[in-house]
Amino acid sequence: MDSEQGLPLPQRYWAIAVVALGITLAVLDGAIANVALPTIARNLLASPADSIWIVNAYQLTITISLLPLASLGDRIGYRRVYMAGLAVFTVSSLACAMSGSLLTLTLARIVQGFGAAGIMSVNTAIVRMIYPQKHLGRGISINATVVAISSVIGPTVASGVLSVATWPWLFAINVPIGRVALAIGTKALPRMDGHRRPYDYISALMNALFFGLAIVAVDGLGHGEHRPYVIGEFIVTAVIGYFFVRRQLRQSAPLLPVDLLRIPVFALSIGASVCSFCAQMLAFVSLPFLLQNGFGMSQVETGFLMTPWPLVIVFVAPLAGVLADRYPAGLLGGIGLAVLTVGLALLATTGPHPDAFDIGWRMAVCGLGFGLFQSPNNRQIISSAPRHRSGGASGMLGTARLTGQTLGAAIVALIFGVEPQHGPLIALGVGAGFAATAALVSLLRLTGKRSVETV
Structure with a gap:
């Protein structure tokens, strides 16, 4: 082939x-x-x-x-x-x-x-x-x-x-x-x-310990676990991470693709992905609480009102994919994330008695922004890596998504623990902040080389 x-x-x-x-x-x-x-x-x-x-x-x-x-x-x-x-x-x-x-x-x-x-x-x-x-x-x-x-x-x-x-x-x-x-x-x-190269089982074990402990520590922080334990988990995670990265830096095709992270456009695309999925999870976790506890919606109504977000993505993502073959991902992603920022800010400032249309069109704005960002960004991640390192790029794409979602869920738990009454609105505001950060990171890609597709 x-x-x-x-x-x-x-x-x-x-x-x-x-x-x-x-x-x-x-x-x-x-x-x-x-x-x-x-x-x-x-x-x-x-x-x-x-x-x-x-x-x-x-x-x-x-x-x-x-x-x-x-x-x-x-x-x-x-x-x-x-x-x-x-x-x-x-x-x-x-x-x-x-x-x-x-x-x-x-x-x-x-x-x-x-x-x-x-x-x-x-x-x-x-x-x-x-x-x-x-x-x-x-x-x-x-x-x-x-x-x-x-x-x-x-x-x-x-x-x-x-x-x-x-x-x-x-x-x-x-x-x-x-x-x-x-x-x-x-x-x-x-x-x-x-x-065919020897498989690095030691790096695989270090990877499992690093990401496993990191998730447990972040989750413990969000759920208010005993602070000395959480601090200890973060310290152990940092120590393992230090030696893990050192080991990867000595390899030509490392398990943790630090070689790909040296490519500026790849690193920026991963950063934008983490921030965007963090913003998305902040919204998805907090919105049901806002709609049901804040606005008195039922579970069925909540599911219906959250539908415009993925529904818009269904129509926008294919268009974004076609545009990604013609225009820079940094530009498309920056525009999409700016729209997502606006959508989350609009949800965070919804009045006390909104109707279904007030919520639905704001959800659609978020879906429009996220849909415009994701396809071009994923294309940038996979195409900016050399072809023989496509597996490493694909793995980092999934890891960035899961890292952002885990971080977003932990932040929501932390916010709810500190301010339970206004937690959902605060979480949406924080999500808008992460989306704005992702937009800036995305636009930074316009200053560098678009990809290394021919490598």
Whole structure:
């Protein structure tokens, strides 16, 4: 396969369909379990506090394994990592559905997290192989749209399934979809050999310890855990991080892609991504509290009023992908993030008695801004890396998203702990600040080289 020309039609359409199915399953499963937690806890005779591990085990496993699996993809081929991840995810979904205790369900979710990480770590790298360089923005926009929609509609999907079936079906439904994706992927996904180098298991372990402890420390800070413990966790995280980075600096193709972070446009794109997803999570976590506790909306009304955000992304992201093939990502991203800043500021300054239209059009503004930013930014991240380091770039893209979302959720918890009455409005204001910062970072890319697509 000529990696510069992408796949021929119609194989290209089948391949992108497999990527879309896989990322939908991986991202959606991170959101649907939240809604079902009370039901699962009652059914398994578990306490609400213990049941949180059904969610945390999945998210933590993905975060600590994204970069190691992306690095493995650079070495043995992205297709192998993706298909293995999809197979593990499908089998572990069946194990989740058959679980009869909290322990077995949590263990199955850990395995499922590794499968999801295999999918998410290299999915953007595979998109780079599917599409020719001149149409890469279109492929990235499809991927970004699927991720954005899957992140938001999880509660709606979970509510729909639970209204007609028991909680195991939340996981069992993944099995036939995963089998279809595996069958198509076997024939449609591009075959590319990796670069056979010894795998750095020590770096993989250090990566897991660093990101795992960092998330635990940030979460503990947000939830007001005993301060000496939190400080100790941050200190240990910093020590591990120091030696981890030192080890990566001595390698030509490091697991933590510090080599890519030396490319200014790549580093700025990652920074903009972290800040933007932090802003998005600040909004998504705080808005239900504002709508229900502040404005007296029901759960159904809340879900309906939050729909304009992802709905607008569905229409804007493909357009942004086409524009990304013609105009600088720094400009498109800067404009999009400025619009997102305005949208969040408008939500934060909504009057005390808004109607559905007042909230809906503000949500649409946020969706317009985020949709205009994400596809060009993701294209910039993947195309600014040398082609043989596409796996590392893809892994960093997913890591930036998860880091921003984790940081955003922790900040919301911290704000709510300090100011519970006005917490949602403050969180939206802070989110607007992060979006404005991301806009400035995005515009800084205009001063440098756009990409190294030909490297």
